[in-house]
Amino acid sequence: MYFFLTSSDRSVTENLRTKRNVKTQSLVTPKSYFGADFKWTPMYGKTSFINKRIVPFDFYFSGGLGSTSIENGGSYPTLHLGGGQSFALSKKMALRWDFSWNLYQAEVDTVKNGRTNKEKSSHNDLYI
Numbered sequence: 225m226y227f228f229l230t231s232s233d234r235s236v237t238e239n240l241r242t243k244r245n246v247k248t249q250s251l252v253t254p255k256s257y258f259g260a261d262f263k264w265t266p267m268y269g270k271t272s273f274i275n276k277r278i279v280p281f282d283f284y285f286s287g288g289l290g291s292t293s294i295e296n297g298g299s300y301p302t303l304h305l306g307g308g309q310s311f312a313l314s315k316k317m318a319l320r321w322d323f324s325w326n327l328y329q330a331e332v333d334t335v336k337n338g339r340t341n342k343e344k345s346s347h348n349d350l351y352i
Contacts, residue, residue: 227257259290302328
């Protein structure tokens with residue numbers, strides 16, 4: 225499994241950095257995730273669509289380990305949990321929704337009493 229993420233600063237964050245001279249390096253922004261999962265499908269079946277077609281579906285759960293890279297540099301071990309559902313519209317096409325929850329500890333720079341320190345903090349990223 226691979227996620228590539230992109231983000232941009234909101235005007236509030238940009239204002240803090242440029243006009244207020246506030247350092248924002250302690251913000252953790254994920255850049256990418258790479259990992260392997262085990263996928264379990266405990267339930268599958270068929271449903272009708274407007275009494276004209278039969279649509280196969282399944283529910284699944286996934287869990288695994290990987291690595292999250294953040295914008296400030298560094299890669300951190302990540303626990304990935306997820307779940308979702310897929311509907312087979314045809315043999316070649318399906319509609320799927322899912323959620324993924326990544327849990328990891330990232331090291332960030334913090335400033336206390338004029339000194340820069342490295343601190344580890346826990347982070348949760350939820351993707352829907």
